[in-house]
Amino acid sequence: MSTDGYYYLHTDGDLIWKRFRPEPSDFVRKVWVVDKSSRVTAWIIVIEALAMGAKRSRVEELAAKWGLTDEDARQFVGRSKDELNLFKDGNQWCATFGDFVNLEESQAGFGDTALQALAELARPGLIGAQQNG
Numbered sequence: 159m160s161t162d163g164y165y166y167l168h169t170d171g172d173l174i175w176k177r178f179r180p181e182p183s184d185f186v187r188k189v190w191v192v193d194k195s196s197r198v199t200a201w202i203i204v205i206e207a208l209a210m211g212a213k214r215s216r217v218e219e220l221a222a223k224w225g226l227t228d229e230d231a232r233q234f235v236g237r238s239k240d241e242l243n244l245f246k247d248g249n250q251w252c253a254t255f256g257d258f259v260n261l262e263e264s265q266a267g268f269g270d271t272a273l274q275a276l277a278e279l280a281r282p283g284l285i286g287a288q289q290n291g
Contacts, residue, residue, distance in 0.1 A: 163192045165203055171213045173220065200224045201234045201276075208277035221273055231272030242279075244272055251275035 165173055166180045167187040180186050188210060193199045204226060208217045220226075228251065235244040241256025253267040253275040267278030 160193050160195060161191050162194045165190045165192060165207070167207055167210055167212050171211055171216075173207050173212045173216045197226075197230070197234065198237070200226060201231070204273060205276045205280050208273065209280035217273070217277075226273065228272040231276065235276075242276075244275065253279040255279070 164176050164179050166176065166189045167173055169185050169187055174180075175192070180189055188206065190203045190206070191199070192203070200220075204217050204221050204224075208214065231251075232244055235242045235253075243252075243254045243256065243258055245252055247268070250268045250270065251272045251274065253269075253272070255265060258264045258266065265279060267275045267280070269275035269278055
């Protein structure tokens with residue numbers, strides 16, 4: 159994996175890019191390594207950042223810049239090491255873990271976009287945790 163810079167989540171909800179790794183600080187909630195050649199890295203950044211309370215407008219700006227569309231989310235889920243499901247349920251996107259049984263027994267995330275649904279699912283326990291160590 160190449161390192162093209164870093165994004166970090168500031169305590170005020172800003173998602174900020176830096177060329178060099180940010181210094182540890184009480185204001186830094188999470189740091190992500192940017193690898194411009196990895197779609198998985200891009201998805202993990204936007205999903206986790208939104209789940210952790212980053213400003214939605216900034217996350218959506220990055221998702222648009224990186225071409226992270228609803229259709230691309232389906233491909234991300236299909237290639238993910240985590241067992242995930244992503245589908246439309248009426249006019250909402252729904253994201254679930256692979257062991258989904260039903261809404262009463264299993265975790266699920268809903269949103270107007272696939273990104274919002276994945277971020278909602280990630281809130282209880284970040285789905286990229288196994289991939290990020």
